[in-house]
Amino acid sequence: MINSPICEMLGIQYPLFQGGMAWIADGRLAAAVSEAGGLGIIAAGNSRADYVREQIHIARSLTDKPFGVNIMLMSRYADDVAAIAAEERVAAVTTGAGNPAGYMAMWREAGVKVIPVVASVAMAKLMTRAGASALIAEGGESGGHVGELTTMVLVPLVCDATDLPVIAAGGIADGRGVAAALMLGACGVQVGTRFLSAEECTIHPTYKERILKATDRGTTVVGKRLDHPIRCLRNGFTRAYSKAEYGGAPDEELEKMSVGAFRGAVEEGNWTKNCFMSGQSAAMVHEIQPAAVIVRELMEGAEPYLKGAAAWVK
Amino acid sequence: MINSPICEMLGIQYPLFQGGMAWIADGRLAAAVSEAGGLGIIAAGNSRADYVREQIHIARSLTDKPFGVNIMLMSRYADDVAAIAAEERVAAVTTGAGNPAGYMAMWREAGVKVIPVVASVAMAKLMTRAGASALIAEGGESGGHVGELTTMVLVPLVCDATDLPVIAAGGIADGRGVAAALMLGACGVQVGTRFLSAEECTIHPTYKERILKATDRGTTVVGKRLDHPIRCLRNGFTRAYSKAEYGGAPDEELEKMSVGAFRGAVEEGNWTKNCFMSGQSAAMVHEIQPAAVIVRELMEGAEPYLKGAAAWVK
Numbered sequence: 001m002i003n004s005p006i007c008e009m010l011g012i013q014y015p016l017f018q019g020g021m022a023w024i025a026d027g028r029l030a031a032a033v034s035e036a037g038g039l040g041i042i043a044a045g046n047s048r049a050d051y052v053r054e055q056i057h058i059a060r061s062l063t064d065k066p067f068g069v070n071i072m073l074m075s076r077y078a079d080d081v082a083a084i085a086a087e088e089r090v091a092a093v094t095t096g097a098g099n100p101a102g103y104m105a106m107w108r109e110a111g112v113k114v115i116p117v118v119a120s121v122a123m124a125k126l127m128t129r130a131g132a133s134a135l136i137a138e139g140g141e142s143g144g145h146v147g148e149l150t151t152m153v154l155v156p157l158v159c160d161a162t163d164l165p166v167i168a169a170g171g172i173a174d175g176r177g178v179a180a181a182l183m184l185g186a187c188g189v190q191v192g193t194r195f196l197s198a199e200e201c202t203i204h205p206t207y208k209e210r211i212l213k214a215t216d217r218g219t220t221v222v223g224k225r226l227d228h229p230i231r232c233l234r235n236g237f238t239r240a241y242s243k244a245e246y247g248g249a250p251d252e253e254l255e256k257m258s259v260g261a262f263r264g265a266v267e268e269g270n271w272t273k274n275c276f277m278s279g280q281s282a283a284m285v286h287e288i289q290p291a292a293v294i295v296r297e298l299m300e301g302a303e304p305y306l307k308g309a310a311a312w313v314k
Numbered sequence: 315m316i317n318s319p320i321c322e323m324l325g326i327q328y329p330l331f332q333g334g335m336a337w338i339a340d341g342r343l344a345a346a347v348s349e350a351g352g353l354g355i356i357a358a359g360n361s362r363a364d365y366v367r368e369q370i371h372i373a374r375s376l377t378d379k380p381f382g383v384n385i386m387l388m389s390r391y392a393d394d395v396a397a398i399a400a401e402e403r404v405a406a407v408t409t410g411a412g413n414p415a416g417y418m419a420m421w422r423e424a425g426v427k428v429i430p431v432v433a434s435v436a437m438a439k440l441m442t443r444a445g446a447s448a449l450i451a452e453g454g455e456s457g458g459h460v461g462e463l464t465t466m467v468l469v470p471l472v473c474d475a476t477d478l479p480v481i482a483a484g485g486i487a488d489g490r491g492v493a494a495a496l497m498l499g500a501c502g503v504q505v506g507t508r509f510l511s512a513e514e515c516t517i518h519p520t521y522k523e524r525i526l527k528a529t530d531r532g533t534t535v536v537g538k539r540l541d542h543p544i545r546c547l548r549n550g551f552t553r554a555y556s557k558a559e560y561g562g563a564p565d566e567e568l569e570k571m572s573v574g575a576f577r578g579a580v581e582e583g584n585w586t587k588n589c590f591m592s593g594q595s596a597a598m599v600h601e602i603q604p605a606a607v608i609v610r611e612l613m614e615g616a617e618p619y620l621k622g623a624a625a626w627v628k
Contacts, residue, residue: 001627001628002626002627002628003626003628004626120530120531121529121530121597122530139464139466140464141463141464141466141467148531148534148594149455149530149594150453150454150455150464150465150466150484150485150594151464151466152453152455152464152465152466152484152485152486152491152494153455153485153487153530153594153595153597153598154530156488156490156491156598157530157597157598170464170466171464171466171467172466173467174470176470176497176498176499177466177470177498179497179498179623180466180494180495180497180498181494182497182623182626183490183493183494183496183497183619183620183623184490184491184493184494185490215435216434216435216436216463216467216468216471217434217462220462225560245560246539246559246560246562247562248560248561248562280462280463280464280467281467283435283467283471284467284470284471302626303627305497305623306497306623306624306626306627307623307624307627309493309496309497309619309620309621309623309624310620310621310623310624312316312317312318312496312616312620313315313316313317313617313620313621314315314316314317
C-alpha cells in the first residue's frame with residue numbers, strides 16, 4: 001500500500017485527492033472517494049454558500065472519513081463559502097483562481113488544512129510564505145482552468161521552490177501516472193477526469209459517454225485570448241468559440257458564448273452547445289466504475305512500477 | 315547504471331538520446347553526447363544533403379560510438395538526406411514532421427534503425443505497422459514543433475498502442491524526469507533543451523544566456539493558427555507574432571514573419587527579432603556544462619529515485 005506524509009497530515013489512507021471539479025464534484029462523489037481511502041473534495045465553484053453547506057452535510061451522512069472543499073476564489077460567494085469551510089471544520093480546503101491568504105488565519109484556527117492549487121513557481125512561493133499546509137501543482141494537461149506548464153515540468157520546479165508536501169495533478173489517470181508523479185518529487189496525486197466516470201458522479205449521461213469515447217485528440221483549450229484558458233472536450237462549442245476567438249470577435253461576444261456552457265454540460269448534456277471540461281487523460285478513461293474501484297486501480301496500479309523501479313539500475 | 319533494451323539495440327551505454335534540434339544539433343554536439351554514452355543526433359533540418367554528410371564526417375572524426383541523424387520530412391532535401399543516412403550507415407534515423415514509410419526499406423537494408431518521433435496514438439500505430447524499430451513519444455512541453463498531448467499523457471497512451479520500445483521526450487531535464495519517464499512505460503528518454511547549454515553546443519552566446527535566464531513562464535507557443543505550433547522563448551518576436559496571429563493578419567504575413575527567424579536565433583542571436591526554440595524545461599537549465607556532465611547528471615540523477623521507489627509501498 002502506498003503511503004506518504006500527506007496521509008498522516010490529513011488522516012487519509014491513500015495519497016490521492018479527487019479534483020474539485022466545479023458543478024461536478026458534489027457531496028456524494030466526495031464521500032465515495034473518501035470512503036474508499038482518498039480525499040474526496042466538494043467543489044464550491046460559483047455556487048451559493050448554502051449549496052456548499054448542504055453538500056458537506058450529504059458527505060457527512062455518507063462517510064465518517066475526512067474530506068475537503070475546493071473554493072474558487074473568483075466566485076462572488078467565496079467569502080461565505082470560506083467561512084462555512086471553517087465553521088464545518090472540513091479536513092482541508094483546496095483553492096484555485098486567486099490568492100487565499102486573507103482566509104488563512106480563519107482556516108488555521110478551525111484546524112482546516114489549506115492546500116492551494118498552483119500553476120507557477122511564483123504562486124508556489126507566495127502560498128508557501130502565506131502558510132499553506134501543502135501545495136497542489138497542477139499541469140496544463142488537466143481539465144477546466146489551466147496554466148501553461150505541464151505536470152512533467154511544473155512538479156519538479158514547485159518541489160524545488162517549496163519545502164511543503166507537493167501533490168501532482170494533471171494527466172494522471174492510472175498507476176503509471178501515480179508512480180511518475182512520485183518520481184518527479186510529489187508525495188501524492190490529485191485526479192479529476194478519471195472520476196468523471198465514477199458511478200457516484202452525477203453528471204449527465206452524455207457527459208460520461210463522451211469522456212469514455214474521447215481519444216487522444218479529444219480535448220482542446222479555448223479562452224486563451226481572454227486569459228482564461230479552459231481545457232474541454234473538442235466539440236461544436238469549442239469549434240465555434242475558437243473561430244470567434246481567432247476571428248477577431250469582440251471580448252463581450254466571447255464572454256457571452258460561455259455563459260451557462262459549463263453548468264449546461266453537467267445538467268443538460270447538450271453535446272453541440274455546451275462546454276464539457278476534461279483533461280487530456282480522458283483518452284485513458286475506458287469504463288464506468290465505482291469510485292472505490294478507481295481509487296484502488298490508481299493506487300494498486302502504481303505498485304508494480306514502484307517495486308520494479310530499482311531493476312532499471314544495473 | 316541505468317540500462318534498457320534500447321541500449322542493446324543501438325549499442326549505446328545510456329538510454330538517452332540528444333534531441334535532433336534543427337540548425338543546432340551538429341556533428342560536434344552529437345559526437346560529444348555519443349562519446350559520453352548517449353545517442354548523439356545530427357539534425358538535418360532544412361539543410362542540404364552535403365551539409366549533413368559533412369556533419370556525419372565531423373562526428374565520425376570525434377567519436378567511434380554510434381550516433382543518429384534526425385530528418386525533417388517536410389524539408390525539400392529530405393530524399394537526399396535520407397539516402398545519405400543509408401549510405402553512411404548511421405546507427406539510427408529519427409524522423410519528424412511526416413511519414414517516413416517510403417524510406418524504411420532503404421534504411422533497413424543499410425542496417426539503420428528507424429525511430430520516428432510521434433505526437434499521437436494514430437501516428438504511433440502507423441509507424442509501428444510501417445516497421446519502425448522504436449518510437450519517440452514527444453509531449454508538447456518540448457521545444458520547436460510541438461503536438462498537443464503532454465508527456466504525462468502521451469507516453470502511456472503510446473506504450474498501450476505499440477509493442478515497440480518507447481523513448482519519452484518533452485519536459486525532461488534532470489534525473490527526476492528520467493525516472494518519471496520510465497514509470498510511464500518508456501525505456502529511455504530524449505532530451506533537447508538541456509543540451510542547449512552544453513559547452514559543445516555552438517549556438518550564439520545570447521541563445522545560451524537566454525536559456526539559462528528562462529523562468530517557468532519563459533516559453534510560449536506560436537503558430538497554432540497556421541497549424542504549425544512552435545514552442546520558443548517568450549520575447550519580442552513571440553509578442554509580435556501572437557498579436558498578428560490573433561489580430562486577423564493574413565496567413566502570408568504570418569509566414570513571412572517566421573522566415574529566417576529560427577536560423578537567425580542560432581547564428582545571430584538577435585533577441586528582439588529572432589525566434590529561439592526552447593522547451594518548457596529551460597526553467598530547469600542553470601549552467602553551461604560539458605555534454606558529458608549533462609549526460610551523467612541526467613542518468614545518475616535518476617538512480618536514487620529509482621532505487622528508492624519501492625519504499626513508497628509499505
